Amino acid sequence: MRVKMILPALTEATSPLFRPVKYSLFPPLGLATLAGYLGDEDEVTLVDEHVEKVRTDDEPDLVVIQVYITSARRSYELADHYRARGAHVCLGGLHVTSLPAEAAEHADTIFTGPGEDTWPRFLADYRAGRPLARYDSRERTLAALPPVRRDLIRRGRYLVPNSIVVSRGCPHVCDFCYKEAFFEGGKSFYTQTVDAALSEIDRLPGRHLYFLDDHLFGNARFASALFDGMRGMGRLWQAAGTVKSVLAPDLLEKAVESGLRSLFVGFETVNAGNLAAQRKWQNIDRDYDAVVRRLRDLGVMVNASFVFGMDSDDASVFERTVEWAVGQGVETATFHIMTPYPGTRLYERMAAQGRLLHSDWDRYDTRHTVFQPARMTPAELEEGYWRAYRDFYRWKSIWQGASVKPTLRGQARHLAYAAGWKKFEPLWDLLIRARRTNQALPLLEAILSRRSAIRPTHVGMPSASDGGVRSR
Structure with missing residues (x-):
């Protein structure tokens, strides 16, 4: 066949x-x-x-x-x-x-x-x-999952060819997320066995791994055992986690010991009122400053994710978000315009309120406004989104973010990572078109290897008195 x-x-x-x-x-x-x-x-x-x-x-x-x-x-x-x-x-x-x-x-x-x-x-x-x-789909298990057919993948076309997924879904229920619709009718979060995950990692050549899991830390027992098994493998890896998982005691330390060097974190918003409205319970009453500080103290770079256009956002949200992220020394940021995907609670609510502007799916890409915002015009939301990207990735902002780091090595690492991600897009385009993207992998690994952790006085969960941006 x-x-x-x-x-x-x-x-x-x-x-x-x-x-x-x-x-x-x-x-x-x-x-x-x-x-x-x-x-x-x-x-x-x-x-x-x-x-x-x-x-x-x-x-x-x-x-x-x-x-x-x-x-x-x-x-x-x-x-x-x-x-x-x-x-x-x-x-x-x-x-x-x-x-x-x-x-x-x-x-x-x-x-x-x-x-x-x-x-x-x-x-x-x-x-x-x-x-x-x-x-x-009704039965949810990864128990009999066959090996991924990696022989079918053109590894040389990717910067990081060693992607891996060891779980499905996420334990949280945010209103704007596809997950609830996709996993309807069965479990919405489940994992491989630890042994199966470690065997898959063993099969991957090279040093660097990229976990594509929606929330690698979603099952603390599984994640802890996985990180214990990875210790000593000599791997460098990147993944996604939540604000709550970063603040959990001990788990992040185990991740770092096993090779974690960069984490995508869904901060989503600096407006506390947005969190409950979007059912982002895992972020409520969390100290965002403490999250970044904890990652920095352990030598982990931060890719912070933010969503603009929630109902508590007005035109000031863009400047405030960028100011906070730059001031915290966040290496990279990913911005999104809130997008009501079909099948989500957000879509149903927007449709019921008559706030959807169209159903041109090409523009449901988190870069276009496809609904009527509560406190801005659609044009203001789009313009603010693009301005946030420009402001965060200005050379001035990159230098300012690097200056937050307490060591010269940390500052150099910040400059290399942040500038390499956005300031050299024409060079990336040349590598992509020449089909030589993977030739930049040694440089990425060198940057990730230059871990610049400082020794904090404590590495447990920060106290509420530490201050900073809080969800409320």
């Missing part, structure tokens, strides 16, 4: 001007994981359109397309093309789960939710000549 698996490019990644390095940062693993269920007799190709062109002159028997909201138009275009050529087309992913009726118009079979239970059932049905039109 000839199987073609396609991850269509998100809209921004196809820019004719330059392509942000984040789309060539690491290989997504969803389709490569499903490919593990195919047999040795199957002829399988996997195409990530973010890093390579999709050939459409072939004639596969089975085409599998993973659909995100801003790749929906492109996904349906490819699906319609291959159906016309006689292939059986399968569509799955976040957008399909949110809007299954829309996706079904372009597919022979659709999948809702994660595919570990439904994909093997579909393959059996397809080989027997009786595939269903729809498969809904």
Whole structure:
């Protein structure tokens, strides 16, 4: 059986001007994981359109397309093309789960939710000549997960080829997150066994790892055992965690001892009133200053995530957010315009209030305003979003953030990481187009290795009297 698996490019990644390095940062693993269920007799190709062109002159028997909201138009275009050529087309992913009726118009079979239970059932049905039109995930386990088909991944096209996922979902229920819709009907957070996760890590060559888990620290017992098992492996790794997980005693120390050097943290907002409204319970009453200080004391760089446009935000939120992040010495920041994705509580609320401006999915990319903000115009929200990026990544801001670091090594590390991420995008574009992105990996590893931790007087949970930005 000839199987073609396609991850269509998100809209921004196809820019004719330059392509942000984040789309060539690491290989997504969803389709490569499903490919593990195919047999040795199957002829399988996997195409990530973010890093390579999709050939459409072939004639596969089975085409599998993973659909995100801003790749929906492109996904349906490819699906319609291959159906016309006689292939059986399968569509799955976040957008399909949110809007299954829309996706079904372009597919022979659709999948809702994660595919570990439904994909093997579909393959059996397809080989027997009786595939269903729809498969809904209900059983949630990673116990029998086959090895990821990394041989199908073009490793040289990515800056960090060693991406890894050891859990699914997140234990939290934020209103703006897709997760609740995607995992409806079963567990919304579950992990591999520690031994299976460590075995997968052992199979990865090189030194650097990038955990793609939504919340690697979500199960403290699992994470603690995983970090214990990784100690001594000599790995450098990056991941995502929450404000709450950073402040938890002992767990972060174990992560650092096992190689953690950079953490994506969802601060989301500096306005306390936004947190309860978006059900961001894990951030309420947390000292944001203490979070950054704790990471800095342990030598971990911070990628801070912020969302603009929540109902408590007015036009002052952009300057206040950037001022706080720069003043704290945050190395990199990721800004988003709040986007009500279909299937989320936020979308339902916005629709009921008549605040949705349109359903052009290409613009549901967290860079465009697709709803009516409460305290700004849509244009003010977009302009403020772009201004925040410009202000945070000005050379003046980068130097100011670096000056917060107490050592020259820490300051140099900050300058190299922050400037390398945003100030040299034309150079990244050249590397991407020349298909040599991975040649920058030794430089990234060198920066991550220059850990500049200071020895704090205490490393436990900071007290409320420490001051700083708090959720309330």
